[in-house]
Structures are given as structure tokens and as C-alpha cells.
Amino acid sequence: MITKSALLAAFALVVTCQVSKAQDNSFSKVDDSAVSKPKSQLTYEYQYLNDDHTEGVEKSFLFGKLKTEIHFKEKGKFQAAKSYDTKGNLIKTDTIVNFNKLVGTTTTYYTNGKPKEMEHRDDSSSVDWYAANFEGGGRRIIIHYKNGKRNGNTTEYNPNGTVKETGSYLNDKREGVFKFYDVRGQLITSRKFKADKVVK
Numbered sequence: 001m002i003t004k005s006a007l008l009a010a011f012a013l014v015v016t017c018q019v020s021k022a023q024d025n026s027f028s029k030v031d032d033s034a035v036s037k038p039k040s041q042l043t044y045e046y047q048y049l050n051d052d053h054t055e056g057v058e059k060s061f062l063f064g065k066l067k068t069e070i071h072f073k074e075k076g077k078f079q080a081a082k083s084y085d086t087k088g089n090l091i092k093t094d095t096i097v098n099f100n101k102l103v104g105t106t107t108t109y110y111t112n113g114k115p116k117e118m119e120h121r122d123d124s125s126s127v128d129w130y131a132a133n134f135e136g137g138g139r140r141i142i143i144h145y146k147n148g149k150r151n152g153n154t155t156e157y158n159p160n161g162t163v164k165e166t167g168s169y170l171n172d173k174r175e176g177v178f179k180f181y182d183v184r185g186q187l188i189t190s191r192k193f194k195a196d197k198v199v200k
Contacts, residue, residue: 042067049073062086089113110135134159144169158183167193 041063048056055073059066069082083092089111096104102125108116115133122128126148132140138161144152150169158164162185167178173196180188192199 085111087111 043061043064045059045061046056047059050056056071058068058070058072060068065086065088066084068084070078071080072078078096080096081092081094082090085091090109090113092109093107094104096102103121103123105118105120107118110116112135114135114137116135117130117132119127119130124147126145128145130141130143130145134140136159138159139157141154141156143150143154146152149172151171153166153168155163156165158181160183162183163179163181164183165178165180167174168176174193175195177190177192179190182188
């Protein structure tokens with residue numbers, strides 16, 4: 001997950017770089033060797049979508065390969081970011097609806113480009129749901145949170161898409177009936193929980 005301090009550091013980097021105005025929405029390159037020492041092999045490109053430079057895209061390159069892509073608007077407010085590995089594969093995206101509270105969604109990716117894990121942060125900046133997928137595609141698990149703890153229904157799946165386990169949590173503890181299935185989706189057993197302990 002992108003932390004608030006990491007995002008603030010990214011903004012500080014944007015401010016300290018020498019930026020030349022892009023014409024006709026084209027990208028302008030800035031070599032960070034002009035503003036920092038020792039040279040870190042990082043270069044930047046900026047594309048501005050308006051005249052006052054408050055909306056656009058910042059791209060950073062490491063040794064000539066795309067490393068990050070940051071979208072901003074509304075007087076420079078961060079909107080979304082993409083991170084890439086050294087082979088150019090997308091490894092993470094972040095969307096921010098409200099930067100002050102870090103409300104938004106973080107997604108990580110497998111090397112094949114398919115989503116691996118997703119988590120959404122609510123108005124309190126706490127994760128309110130989490131989902132993970134199998135590398136070949138298909139949902140692996142869905143978990144709901146409230147106040148930073150598991151609350152509500154949780155469902156886990158088999159690689160073939162059938163339900164593996166389902167039940168509800170209350171403040172991080174299993175509560176109520178949990179059902180367990182085989183790979184064909186046939187019910188194996190059910191167990192009733194109270195405060196994370198099996199009851200008859």
C-alpha cells in the first residue's frame with residue numbers, strides 16, 4: 001500500500017525538479033542530475049494538460065525504463081499512480097479519491113498482468129475490503145473489514161471457481177455458521193462458531 005509519507009516524498013520530488021513547460025501536451029524531459037548529486041540515473045517526463053501546470057502526468061524512468069507514472073489534477077492533487085518492474089511489467093496501481101485521508105484502492109499485479117490483490121480504504125483511511133485472485137485468474141478470497149477488523153461475510157474460493165469456505169466474522173473472530181466445500185462445490189461440513197470457538 002502506498003503510504004502517505006511516500007506520496008508526500010513523491011510530491012516533494014516533483015517540486016524540487018527543474019521543470020520545463022511542455023508544448024502541445026507533449027512530454028518534457030528533466031534529468032535529475034541537474035538538480036541533485038550524486039546522479040541516480042533517474043529522469044522525468046511531464047505532460048501538462050492545462051496552462052497553469054496543475055493537471056497532468058509525471059513519468060519517472062530508471063536507466064531509461066519506465067518506473068512510475070503519476071496522474072495529478074486540481075492544483076497538483078495526486079489522483080493515481082502506476083509502478084513498473086525493470087522488465088516494464090505493471091506491478092502496482094493506486095487510486096486516491098481523497099488524498100488527505102488516503103481514500104482509494106491499491107491493486108498489485110502478477111507478472112502476467114492479471115490483478116493479484118486489491119484493497120480499498122474508506123473515509124477513515126482504514127481498509128474496508130480486501131480481495132485476492134489466483135494467478136491464472138479467478139477470485140481467491142474476499143474479506144470485509146470495519147474499523148480495521150474483519151467484519152461481515154468472508155468467502156474463499158478454489159482455483160476452479162467453486163466456493164471453498166464461507167462464513168462471517170465479528171471483530172476478527174468467527175461468528176455463526178461456517179461452511180466448508182470440496183473442489184466440486186459439494187458441502188463437506190458445517191461448523192458453528194462463537195467468538196472464534198466451535199460450539200455445538
